[in-house]
Amino acid sequence: xxxxxxxxxxxxxxxxxxxxxxxxxxxxxxxxxxxxxxxxxxxxxxxxxxxxxxxxxxxxxxxxxxxxxxxxxxxxxxxxxxxxxxxxxxxxxxxxxxxxxxxxxxxxxxxxxxxxxxxxxxxxxxxxxxxxxxxxxxxxxxxxxxxxxxxxxxxxxxxxxxxxxxxxxxxxxxxxxxxxxxxxxxxxxxxxxxxxxxxxxxxxxxxxxxxxxxxxxxxxxxxxxxxxxxxxxxxxxxxxxxxxxxxxxxxxxxxxxxxxx
Amino acid sequence: xxxxxxxxxxxxxxxxxxxxxxxxxxxxxxxxxxxxxxxxxxxxxxxxxxxxxxxxxxxxxxxxxxxxxxxxxxxxxxxxxxxxxxxxxxxxxxxxxxxxxxxxxxxxxxxxxxxxxxxxxxxxxxxxxxxxxxxxxxxxxxxxxxxxxxxxxxxxxxxxxxxxxxxxxxxxxxxxxxxxxxxxxxxxxxxxxxxxxxxxxxxxxxxxxxxxxxxxxxxxxxxxxxxxxxxxxxxxxxxxxxxxxxxxxxxxxxxxxxxxx
Numbered sequence: 001x002x003x004x005x006x007x008x009x010x011x012x013x014x015x016x017x018x019x020x021x022x023x024x025x026x027x028x029x030x031x032x033x034x035x036x037x038x039x040x041x042x043x044x045x046x047x048x049x050x051x052x053x054x055x056x057x058x059x060x061x062x063x064x065x066x067x068x069x070x071x072x073x074x075x076x077x078x079x080x081x082x083x084x085x086x087x088x089x090x091x092x093x094x095x096x097x098x099x100x101x102x103x104x105x106x107x108x109x110x111x112x113x114x115x116x117x118x119x120x121x122x123x124x125x126x127x128x129x130x131x132x133x134x135x136x137x138x139x140x141x142x143x144x145x146x147x148x149x150x151x152x153x154x155x156x157x158x159x160x161x162x163x164x165x166x167x168x169x170x171x172x173x174x175x176x177x178x179x180x181x182x183x184x185x186x187x188x189x190x191x192x193x194x195x196x197x198x199x200x201x202x203x204x205x206x207x208x209x210x211x212x213x214x215x216x217x218x219x220x221x222x223x224x225x226x227x228x229x230x231x232x233x234x235x236x237x238x239x240x241x242x243x244x245x246x247x248x249x250x251x252x253x254x255x256x257x258x259x260x261x
Numbered sequence: 262x263x264x265x266x267x268x269x270x271x272x273x274x275x276x277x278x279x280x281x282x283x284x285x286x287x288x289x290x291x292x293x294x295x296x297x298x299x300x301x302x303x304x305x306x307x308x309x310x311x312x313x314x315x316x317x318x319x320x321x322x323x324x325x326x327x328x329x330x331x332x333x334x335x336x337x338x339x340x341x342x343x344x345x346x347x348x349x350x351x352x353x354x355x356x357x358x359x360x361x362x363x364x365x366x367x368x369x370x371x372x373x374x375x376x377x378x379x380x381x382x383x384x385x386x387x388x389x390x391x392x393x394x395x396x397x398x399x400x401x402x403x404x405x406x407x408x409x410x411x412x413x414x415x416x417x418x419x420x421x422x423x424x425x426x427x428x429x430x431x432x433x434x435x436x437x438x439x440x441x442x443x444x445x446x447x448x449x450x451x452x453x454x455x456x457x458x459x460x461x462x463x464x465x466x467x468x469x470x471x472x473x474x475x476x477x478x479x480x481x482x483x484x485x486x487x488x489x490x491x492x493x494x495x496x497x498x499x500x501x502x503x504x505x506x507x508x509x510x511x512x513x514x515x516x517x518x519x520x521x522x
Binding site: 071 | 367409
Protein backbone atom coordinates (compact mmCIF):
# COMPACT_ATOMS: atom_id res chain seq x y z
CA UNK A 1 0.00 0.00 0.00
CA UNK A 2 1.40 3.41 -0.91
CA UNK A 3 1.22 6.57 1.19
CA UNK A 4 -1.52 8.14 -0.89
CA UNK A 5 -3.85 5.21 -0.31
CA UNK A 6 -3.04 5.07 3.40
CA UNK A 7 -3.85 8.76 3.84
CA UNK A 8 -7.04 8.29 1.83
CA UNK A 9 -8.14 5.41 4.10
CA UNK A 10 -7.44 7.52 7.17
CA UNK A 11 -9.48 10.45 5.82
CA UNK A 12 -12.40 8.34 4.65
CA UNK A 13 -12.65 6.25 7.83
CA UNK A 14 -11.79 9.22 10.06
CA UNK A 15 -9.42 6.96 11.92
CA UNK A 16 -5.72 6.39 12.29
CA UNK A 17 -6.20 3.42 14.58
CA UNK A 18 -3.97 0.37 14.27
CA UNK A 19 -5.19 -2.73 16.07
CA UNK A 20 -2.33 -4.81 17.45
CA UNK A 21 -3.06 -8.51 17.09
CA UNK A 22 -0.95 -9.60 20.07
CA UNK A 23 -3.12 -12.64 20.37
CA UNK A 24 -2.16 -14.45 23.55
CA UNK A 25 -3.53 -18.02 23.67
CA UNK A 26 -3.69 -17.82 27.48
CA UNK A 27 -6.05 -14.83 27.34
CA UNK A 28 -8.64 -16.13 24.89
CA UNK A 29 -12.27 -16.61 25.93
CA UNK A 30 -13.10 -20.25 26.64
CA UNK A 31 -13.49 -22.40 23.52
CA UNK A 32 -12.24 -19.75 21.08
CA UNK A 33 -9.24 -20.59 18.86
CA UNK A 34 -6.56 -18.03 18.01
CA UNK A 35 -7.65 -17.80 14.38
CA UNK A 36 -11.31 -17.49 15.26
CA UNK A 37 -10.44 -14.82 17.81
CA UNK A 38 -8.41 -12.86 15.24
CA UNK A 39 -11.17 -13.05 12.61
CA UNK A 40 -13.78 -11.93 15.12
CA UNK A 41 -11.63 -9.03 16.33
CA UNK A 42 -10.93 -7.99 12.73
CA UNK A 43 -14.63 -8.04 11.83
CA UNK A 44 -15.50 -6.14 15.01
CA UNK A 45 -12.95 -3.39 14.39
CA UNK A 46 -12.71 -3.11 10.57
CA UNK A 47 -14.78 0.03 10.19
CA UNK A 48 -12.97 1.83 13.02
CA UNK A 49 -9.38 1.04 12.05
CA UNK A 50 -6.98 1.52 9.15
CA UNK A 51 -4.25 -0.94 10.12
CA UNK A 52 -3.59 -4.28 11.79
CA UNK A 53 -0.35 -5.26 13.42
CA UNK A 54 0.16 -8.94 14.31
CA UNK A 55 2.94 -9.29 16.85
CA UNK A 56 5.03 -12.10 15.44
CA UNK A 57 6.30 -13.42 18.76
CA UNK A 58 2.87 -14.69 19.71
CA UNK A 59 2.60 -16.66 16.48
CA UNK A 60 6.15 -18.01 16.56
CA UNK A 61 5.56 -19.29 20.08
CA UNK A 62 2.88 -21.60 18.68
CA UNK A 63 5.30 -23.34 16.32
CA UNK A 64 4.24 -24.21 12.78
CA UNK A 65 0.58 -23.79 13.54
CA UNK A 66 1.25 -20.17 14.42
CA UNK A 67 2.54 -19.47 10.92
CA UNK A 68 -0.59 -20.96 9.38
CA UNK A 69 -2.69 -18.76 11.65
CA UNK A 70 -0.60 -15.72 10.73
CA UNK A 71 -0.98 -16.38 7.01
CA UNK A 72 -4.72 -16.87 7.29
CA UNK A 73 -5.05 -13.78 9.47
CA UNK A 74 -3.23 -11.57 6.97
CA UNK A 75 -5.35 -12.94 4.13
CA UNK A 76 -8.50 -12.30 6.15
CA UNK A 77 -7.56 -8.66 6.76
CA UNK A 78 -7.62 -8.01 3.02
CA UNK A 79 -6.35 -4.96 1.15
CA UNK A 80 -8.40 -2.16 2.66
CA UNK A 81 -6.22 -2.05 5.77
CA UNK A 82 -2.49 -1.45 6.08
CA UNK A 83 -0.75 -4.52 7.49
CA UNK A 84 2.28 -4.44 9.77
CA UNK A 85 4.43 -7.46 10.64
CA UNK A 86 5.63 -6.49 14.10
CA UNK A 87 8.79 -8.52 13.86
CA UNK A 88 11.54 -6.03 14.78
CA UNK A 89 13.99 -7.71 12.41
CA UNK A 90 17.42 -6.40 11.48
CA UNK A 91 20.40 -8.40 10.26
CA UNK A 92 23.23 -8.20 7.74
CA UNK A 93 22.24 -7.38 4.20
CA UNK A 94 21.56 -10.75 2.59
CA UNK A 95 19.75 -11.93 5.72
CA UNK A 96 17.57 -8.82 5.89
CA UNK A 97 16.75 -9.46 2.24
CA UNK A 98 15.42 -12.88 3.22
CA UNK A 99 13.28 -11.36 5.97
CA UNK A 100 11.94 -8.77 3.53
CA UNK A 101 11.07 -11.52 1.07
CA UNK A 102 9.41 -13.58 3.81
CA UNK A 103 7.18 -10.83 5.15
CA UNK A 104 6.47 -8.84 1.99
CA UNK A 105 6.14 -11.72 -0.47
CA UNK A 106 5.40 -14.97 1.37
CA UNK A 107 3.01 -13.41 3.89
CA UNK A 108 1.99 -10.33 1.89
CA UNK A 109 2.45 -7.70 4.61
CA UNK A 110 2.63 -4.01 3.65
CA UNK A 111 5.31 -3.31 6.22
CA UNK A 112 7.62 -4.75 8.85
CA UNK A 113 9.08 -3.25 11.99
CA UNK A 114 12.88 -3.10 11.89
CA UNK A 115 15.56 -2.66 14.58
CA UNK A 116 18.26 -0.13 13.62
CA UNK A 117 21.25 -1.32 15.70
CA UNK A 118 23.12 -2.96 12.80
CA UNK A 119 22.94 0.14 10.60
CA UNK A 120 22.29 1.00 6.99
CA UNK A 121 22.95 -2.32 5.28
CA UNK A 122 20.54 -4.00 7.70
CA UNK A 123 17.71 -1.54 6.98
CA UNK A 124 18.16 -0.85 3.25
CA UNK A 125 17.04 -4.30 2.02
CA UNK A 126 13.56 -3.50 3.36
CA UNK A 127 13.40 -0.38 1.19
CA UNK A 128 13.72 -2.15 -2.15
CA UNK A 129 10.08 -3.21 -2.59
CA UNK A 130 7.40 -1.19 -4.36
CA UNK A 131 4.74 0.12 -1.94
CA UNK A 132 6.27 -1.77 0.99
CA UNK A 133 7.58 -0.15 4.15
CA UNK A 134 10.21 -0.46 6.85
CA UNK A 135 8.98 0.86 10.20
CA UNK A 136 12.16 1.50 12.14
CA UNK A 137 12.38 1.56 15.95
CA UNK A 138 13.41 5.01 17.12
CA UNK A 139 12.02 5.78 20.57
CA UNK A 140 10.12 2.89 22.11
CA UNK A 141 7.55 3.06 24.91
CA UNK A 142 9.16 0.57 27.28
CA UNK A 143 11.24 1.28 30.37
CA UNK A 144 14.39 0.00 28.65
CA UNK A 145 14.25 2.81 26.07
CA UNK A 146 16.34 4.79 28.58
CA UNK A 147 19.21 2.33 28.46
CA UNK A 148 20.50 3.20 25.00
CA UNK A 149 17.93 5.19 22.96
CA UNK A 150 18.07 8.31 25.11
CA UNK A 151 21.84 8.29 25.59
CA UNK A 152 23.57 11.34 24.16
CA UNK A 153 25.79 11.05 21.09
CA UNK A 154 27.40 14.45 20.87
CA UNK A 155 24.58 16.98 21.00
CA UNK A 156 21.74 14.60 20.24
CA UNK A 157 20.11 11.47 21.60
CA UNK A 158 20.81 8.13 19.95
CA UNK A 159 17.16 7.92 18.81
CA UNK A 160 17.48 11.33 17.14
CA UNK A 161 20.54 10.16 15.25
CA UNK A 162 18.58 7.04 14.26
CA UNK A 163 15.75 9.22 12.92
CA UNK A 164 18.09 11.50 11.00
CA UNK A 165 20.29 8.77 9.53
CA UNK A 166 17.55 6.27 8.69
CA UNK A 167 15.42 9.00 7.09
CA UNK A 168 18.33 9.72 4.73
CA UNK A 169 18.49 6.07 3.60
CA UNK A 170 14.95 6.01 2.25
CA UNK A 171 12.01 8.33 1.77
CA UNK A 172 8.76 9.10 3.55
CA UNK A 173 7.16 6.80 0.97
CA UNK A 174 8.94 3.67 2.24
CA UNK A 175 10.03 4.43 5.80
CA UNK A 176 8.10 5.05 9.02
CA UNK A 177 9.30 5.21 12.62
CA UNK A 178 8.14 3.73 15.90
CA UNK A 179 7.76 6.45 18.53
CA UNK A 180 6.11 5.57 21.82
CA UNK A 181 3.15 7.61 23.06
CA UNK A 182 4.55 7.61 26.56
CA UNK A 183 7.07 10.16 25.22
CA UNK A 184 4.49 12.49 23.62
CA UNK A 185 6.43 15.61 24.58
CA UNK A 186 9.35 14.29 22.51
CA UNK A 187 7.16 14.31 19.40
CA UNK A 188 7.58 18.03 18.79
CA UNK A 189 11.35 17.64 18.61
CA UNK A 190 10.95 14.49 16.50
CA UNK A 191 8.78 16.41 14.01
CA UNK A 192 11.63 18.91 13.63
CA UNK A 193 13.81 16.06 12.38
CA UNK A 194 11.25 14.15 10.29
CA UNK A 195 8.31 16.42 9.45
CA UNK A 196 6.85 14.19 6.74
CA UNK A 197 7.27 10.59 7.89
CA UNK A 198 4.48 8.48 9.27
CA UNK A 199 4.92 7.46 12.90
CA UNK A 200 3.66 4.21 14.38
CA UNK A 201 2.77 5.10 17.94
CA UNK A 202 2.32 2.34 20.53
CA UNK A 203 1.63 3.00 24.18
CA UNK A 204 -1.79 4.68 24.00
CA UNK A 205 -4.30 2.81 26.14
CA UNK A 206 -2.89 0.02 28.31
CA UNK A 207 0.51 1.72 28.56
CA UNK A 208 -1.01 5.07 29.56
CA UNK A 209 -0.11 7.43 26.70
CA UNK A 210 -2.53 10.24 25.79
CA UNK A 211 -4.03 10.34 22.29
CA UNK A 212 -4.62 14.08 22.58
CA UNK A 213 -0.94 14.73 23.34
CA UNK A 214 0.19 12.49 20.49
CA UNK A 215 -2.01 14.42 18.05
CA UNK A 216 -0.96 17.79 19.42
CA UNK A 217 2.75 17.14 18.96
CA UNK A 218 2.84 14.47 16.26
CA UNK A 219 0.19 15.11 13.60
CA UNK A 220 1.24 16.62 10.28
CA UNK A 221 -0.59 17.76 7.15
CA UNK A 222 -1.00 14.16 5.92
CA UNK A 223 -1.96 13.03 9.44
CA UNK A 224 1.33 11.13 9.69
CA UNK A 225 0.18 8.94 12.59
CA UNK A 226 -0.83 5.34 13.11
CA UNK A 227 -1.77 4.92 16.76
CA UNK A 228 -1.69 1.35 17.94
CA UNK A 229 -3.83 -0.25 20.62
CA UNK A 230 -3.57 -3.94 21.39
CA UNK A 231 -4.58 -5.22 24.80
CA UNK A 232 -7.14 -2.48 25.47
CA UNK A 233 -9.13 -3.67 22.43
CA UNK A 234 -8.36 -7.41 22.30
CA UNK A 235 -9.07 -8.02 25.95
CA UNK A 236 -11.71 -5.35 26.55
CA UNK A 237 -13.81 -8.25 27.79
CA UNK A 238 -12.65 -11.74 28.69
CA UNK A 239 -16.13 -13.18 28.22
CA UNK A 240 -18.26 -14.29 25.30
CA UNK A 241 -19.02 -10.62 24.52
CA UNK A 242 -15.39 -9.91 23.60
CA UNK A 243 -16.29 -8.87 20.03
CA UNK A 244 -18.83 -6.32 21.22
CA UNK A 245 -16.43 -4.98 23.83
CA UNK A 246 -13.58 -4.77 21.29
CA UNK A 247 -15.81 -2.94 18.80
CA UNK A 248 -16.91 -0.48 21.49
CA UNK A 249 -13.32 0.23 22.51
CA UNK A 250 -12.17 0.68 18.90
CA UNK A 251 -15.18 2.90 18.17
CA UNK A 252 -14.39 5.05 21.20
CA UNK A 253 -10.85 5.59 19.94
CA UNK A 254 -12.06 6.22 16.38
CA UNK A 255 -14.55 8.82 17.58
CA UNK A 256 -11.83 10.66 19.46
CA UNK A 257 -9.64 10.49 16.35
CA UNK A 258 -12.47 11.85 14.17
CA UNK A 259 -12.51 14.98 16.31
CA UNK A 260 -8.84 15.59 15.63
CA UNK A 261 -9.05 14.92 11.87
CA UNK B 262 23.63 -26.49 27.81
CA UNK B 263 25.62 -24.90 30.60
CA UNK B 264 29.01 -23.24 30.35
CA UNK B 265 30.87 -26.14 31.94
CA UNK B 266 29.61 -28.58 29.31
CA UNK B 267 30.32 -26.16 26.47
CA UNK B 268 33.92 -25.70 27.62
CA UNK B 269 34.27 -29.46 28.01
CA UNK B 270 33.07 -30.02 24.43
CA UNK B 271 35.52 -27.43 23.15
CA UNK B 272 38.42 -29.06 25.00
CA UNK B 273 37.55 -32.60 24.02
CA UNK B 274 36.92 -31.81 20.34
CA UNK B 275 39.76 -29.27 20.20
CA UNK B 276 37.43 -26.96 18.36
CA UNK B 277 35.44 -23.81 18.98
CA UNK B 278 33.90 -23.87 15.52
CA UNK B 279 30.27 -22.92 15.04
CA UNK B 280 28.77 -23.85 11.68
CA UNK B 281 26.23 -21.31 10.49
CA UNK B 282 23.32 -23.03 8.77
CA UNK B 283 22.45 -20.10 6.49
CA UNK B 284 20.92 -22.55 4.07
CA UNK B 285 20.02 -20.67 0.92
CA UNK B 286 17.66 -22.66 -1.33
CA UNK B 287 19.12 -20.91 -4.38
CA UNK B 288 22.61 -22.23 -3.60
CA UNK B 289 21.86 -25.91 -3.06
CA UNK B 290 23.37 -28.58 -5.30
CA UNK B 291 20.91 -29.87 -7.89
CA UNK B 292 18.25 -32.21 -6.51
CA UNK B 293 19.16 -31.67 -2.84
CA UNK B 294 16.43 -30.42 -0.45
CA UNK B 295 17.15 -27.94 2.32
CA UNK B 296 16.63 -30.53 5.05
CA UNK B 297 18.78 -33.11 3.29
CA UNK B 298 21.48 -30.48 2.78
CA UNK B 299 21.40 -29.52 6.47
CA UNK B 300 21.60 -33.13 7.63
CA UNK B 301 24.48 -33.86 5.28
CA UNK B 302 26.37 -30.74 6.38
CA UNK B 303 25.79 -31.63 10.03
CA UNK B 304 27.06 -35.16 9.56
CA UNK B 305 30.06 -33.90 7.59
CA UNK B 306 31.06 -31.36 10.24
CA UNK B 307 29.97 -32.92 13.57
CA UNK B 308 33.38 -34.04 14.73
CA UNK B 309 35.01 -30.71 13.86
CA UNK B 310 32.48 -28.34 15.43
CA UNK B 311 30.89 -27.60 18.80
CA UNK B 312 27.95 -25.46 17.72
CA UNK B 313 25.40 -24.95 14.94
CA UNK B 314 23.69 -21.69 14.18
CA UNK B 315 20.66 -21.76 11.85
CA UNK B 316 19.97 -18.29 10.50
CA UNK B 317 16.23 -17.92 10.98
CA UNK B 318 15.66 -15.60 8.04
CA UNK B 319 16.38 -18.34 5.54
CA UNK B 320 13.81 -20.63 7.17
CA UNK B 321 11.16 -17.92 7.60
CA UNK B 322 11.47 -17.06 3.92
CA UNK B 323 10.24 -20.57 3.09
CA UNK B 324 6.98 -20.10 4.96
CA UNK B 325 5.54 -22.91 7.09
CA UNK B 326 7.75 -25.53 5.50
CA UNK B 327 10.78 -23.61 6.73
CA UNK B 328 9.68 -24.04 10.34
CA UNK B 329 9.32 -27.78 9.88
CA UNK B 330 12.80 -27.92 8.41
CA UNK B 331 14.14 -25.83 11.28
CA UNK B 332 12.56 -28.09 13.88
CA UNK B 333 13.87 -31.24 12.21
CA UNK B 334 17.31 -29.69 11.81
CA UNK B 335 17.56 -28.80 15.50
CA UNK B 336 16.42 -32.29 16.49
CA UNK B 337 18.98 -33.82 14.13
CA UNK B 338 21.82 -31.80 15.68
CA UNK B 339 21.18 -33.49 19.04
CA UNK B 340 22.60 -32.54 22.43
CA UNK B 341 26.33 -32.83 21.87
CA UNK B 342 26.46 -29.48 20.09
CA UNK B 343 25.45 -26.04 21.33
CA UNK B 344 22.58 -24.68 19.24
CA UNK B 345 22.05 -21.01 18.41
CA UNK B 346 18.87 -19.56 16.94
CA UNK B 347 20.28 -16.65 14.96
CA UNK B 348 17.11 -14.61 15.19
CA UNK B 349 18.29 -11.22 16.53
CA UNK B 350 15.06 -10.74 18.44
CA UNK B 351 14.34 -7.96 20.95
CA UNK B 352 10.98 -6.55 21.93
CA UNK B 353 9.13 -5.31 24.99
CA UNK B 354 9.09 -7.65 27.98
CA UNK B 355 6.03 -9.84 27.43
CA UNK B 356 6.85 -10.16 23.72
CA UNK B 357 10.46 -11.11 24.39
CA UNK B 358 9.11 -13.74 26.80
CA UNK B 359 7.14 -15.25 23.94
CA UNK B 360 10.21 -15.34 21.73
CA UNK B 361 12.19 -16.98 24.53
CA UNK B 362 9.47 -19.58 24.94
CA UNK B 363 9.35 -20.19 21.18
CA UNK B 364 13.06 -20.73 20.69
CA UNK B 365 14.03 -22.35 24.00
CA UNK B 366 10.96 -24.52 24.52
CA UNK B 367 9.14 -25.06 21.20
CA UNK B 368 12.30 -25.50 19.13
CA UNK B 369 14.70 -26.54 21.91
CA UNK B 370 17.59 -24.18 21.11
CA UNK B 371 20.29 -23.56 23.73
CA UNK B 372 20.54 -19.89 22.82
CA UNK B 373 19.18 -17.06 20.73
CA UNK B 374 20.80 -13.94 19.36
CA UNK B 375 19.24 -10.74 20.72
CA UNK B 376 19.32 -7.09 19.60
CA UNK B 377 19.95 -4.65 22.47
CA UNK B 378 18.32 -1.45 21.17
CA UNK B 379 15.19 -1.67 23.35
CA UNK B 380 17.17 -2.08 26.56
CA UNK B 381 17.03 -4.14 29.72
CA UNK B 382 13.39 -5.25 29.74
CA UNK B 383 13.80 -6.54 26.17
CA UNK B 384 16.87 -8.66 27.03
CA UNK B 385 16.06 -9.88 30.56
CA UNK B 386 13.26 -12.27 29.55
CA UNK B 387 15.85 -14.37 27.72
CA UNK B 388 17.87 -14.76 30.94
CA UNK B 389 15.17 -16.54 32.92
CA UNK B 390 15.71 -20.07 31.60
CA UNK B 391 18.02 -22.66 33.16
CA UNK B 392 21.06 -23.41 30.96
CA UNK B 393 19.74 -21.19 28.13
CA UNK B 394 21.56 -18.18 26.76
CA UNK B 395 21.01 -14.74 25.24
CA UNK B 396 23.73 -13.84 22.74
CA UNK B 397 23.51 -10.06 22.49
CA UNK B 398 24.68 -8.06 19.48
CA UNK B 399 27.51 -5.75 20.50
CA UNK B 400 29.87 -5.07 17.60
CA UNK B 401 28.78 -6.67 14.37
CA UNK B 402 30.93 -7.44 11.34
CA UNK B 403 28.90 -5.59 8.72
CA UNK B 404 29.58 -2.19 7.20
CA UNK B 405 26.58 -0.67 9.03
CA UNK B 406 28.17 -1.31 12.42
CA UNK B 407 29.74 2.14 11.99
CA UNK B 408 26.38 3.87 11.83
CA UNK B 409 25.45 3.50 15.49
CA UNK B 410 27.57 0.90 17.28
CA UNK B 411 30.82 2.82 17.06
CA UNK B 412 29.33 6.21 17.87
CA UNK B 413 30.68 7.75 21.05
CA UNK B 414 28.48 8.09 24.13
CA UNK B 415 30.55 10.18 26.48
CA UNK B 416 33.96 8.52 26.66
CA UNK B 417 32.95 5.16 25.23
CA UNK B 418 31.47 3.64 22.11
CA UNK B 419 27.84 2.59 22.08
CA UNK B 420 28.88 -1.06 21.72
CA UNK B 421 31.06 -0.73 24.82
CA UNK B 422 28.14 0.64 26.80
CA UNK B 423 26.04 -2.26 25.49
CA UNK B 424 28.69 -4.75 26.69
CA UNK B 425 28.97 -3.11 30.10
CA UNK B 426 25.25 -2.67 30.73
CA UNK B 427 24.07 -6.00 29.33
CA UNK B 428 26.78 -7.86 31.26
CA UNK B 429 25.35 -6.35 34.46
CA UNK B 430 21.84 -7.68 33.69
CA UNK B 431 22.89 -11.33 33.62
CA UNK B 432 25.98 -13.44 34.19
CA UNK B 433 28.63 -15.13 32.06
CA UNK B 434 26.56 -18.29 32.55
CA UNK B 435 23.56 -16.98 30.59
CA UNK B 436 24.87 -14.15 28.39
CA UNK B 437 27.27 -14.09 25.45
CA UNK B 438 28.03 -11.32 22.97
CA UNK B 439 28.34 -11.09 19.20
CA UNK B 440 31.64 -9.47 18.23
CA UNK B 441 32.68 -9.51 14.58
CA UNK B 442 36.08 -10.89 13.62
CA UNK B 443 36.60 -8.04 11.20
CA UNK B 444 37.24 -5.91 14.31
CA UNK B 445 39.79 -8.27 15.91
CA UNK B 446 41.88 -5.42 17.26
CA UNK B 447 38.84 -4.25 19.26
CA UNK B 448 38.79 -7.58 21.10
CA UNK B 449 41.55 -6.58 23.50
CA UNK B 450 39.51 -3.59 24.69
CA UNK B 451 36.36 -5.73 24.77
CA UNK B 452 38.12 -8.26 27.02
CA UNK B 453 38.85 -5.41 29.45
CA UNK B 454 35.11 -4.90 29.81
CA UNK B 455 33.95 -8.53 29.77
CA UNK B 456 36.87 -10.83 30.61
CA UNK B 457 34.75 -13.92 31.28
CA UNK B 458 31.91 -13.93 28.75
CA UNK B 459 31.81 -16.15 25.73
CA UNK B 460 31.92 -14.30 22.41
CA UNK B 461 30.21 -15.46 19.24
CA UNK B 462 32.50 -14.29 16.45
CA UNK B 463 31.21 -14.13 12.89
CA UNK B 464 33.23 -12.80 10.01
CA UNK B 465 36.08 -15.33 9.86
CA UNK B 466 36.32 -16.88 6.40
CA UNK B 467 34.05 -15.37 3.76
CA UNK B 468 34.08 -11.96 5.45
CA UNK B 469 37.88 -11.91 5.74
CA UNK B 470 38.56 -11.94 9.52
CA UNK B 471 41.67 -13.71 10.82
CA UNK B 472 41.28 -16.62 13.24
CA UNK B 473 44.75 -16.04 14.62
CA UNK B 474 43.94 -12.42 15.48
CA UNK B 475 40.64 -13.39 17.10
CA UNK B 476 42.44 -15.92 19.31
CA UNK B 477 45.25 -13.53 20.14
CA UNK B 478 42.95 -10.79 21.40
CA UNK B 479 39.81 -12.67 22.37
CA UNK B 480 40.63 -16.02 23.98
CA UNK B 481 40.37 -16.34 27.76
CA UNK B 482 41.12 -19.10 30.28
CA UNK B 483 37.89 -20.93 29.41
CA UNK B 484 38.49 -20.33 25.69
CA UNK B 485 35.53 -17.94 25.62
CA UNK B 486 35.13 -18.07 21.85
CA UNK B 487 32.71 -19.58 19.36
CA UNK B 488 33.93 -18.72 15.88
CA UNK B 489 31.28 -18.99 13.22
CA UNK B 490 31.74 -19.90 9.59
CA UNK B 491 28.77 -20.24 7.27
CA UNK B 492 29.23 -19.78 3.54
CA UNK B 493 32.88 -20.93 3.49
CA UNK B 494 31.75 -24.35 4.78
CA UNK B 495 28.24 -24.73 3.34
CA UNK B 496 29.20 -23.72 -0.17
CA UNK B 497 32.80 -24.98 -0.22
CA UNK B 498 31.68 -26.88 -3.31
CA UNK B 499 28.53 -26.34 -5.33
CA UNK B 500 28.68 -29.85 -6.76
CA UNK B 501 27.74 -33.34 -5.59
CA UNK B 502 30.91 -33.44 -3.46
CA UNK B 503 29.62 -30.64 -1.18
CA UNK B 504 29.75 -32.84 1.94
CA UNK B 505 33.36 -33.78 1.38
CA UNK B 506 34.28 -30.16 0.67
CA UNK B 507 32.40 -28.92 3.76
CA UNK B 508 34.10 -31.53 5.95
CA UNK B 509 37.51 -30.56 4.57
CA UNK B 510 36.88 -26.86 5.23
CA UNK B 511 35.60 -27.52 8.77
CA UNK B 512 38.53 -29.84 9.46
CA UNK B 513 40.97 -27.19 8.29
CA UNK B 514 39.48 -24.67 10.71
CA UNK B 515 39.40 -27.25 13.52
CA UNK B 516 43.05 -28.10 12.99
CA UNK B 517 44.02 -24.46 13.21
CA UNK B 518 41.92 -24.14 16.37
CA UNK B 519 43.59 -27.23 17.89
CA UNK B 520 46.93 -25.45 17.63
CA UNK B 521 45.60 -22.52 19.66
CA UNK B 522 43.94 -24.68 22.34
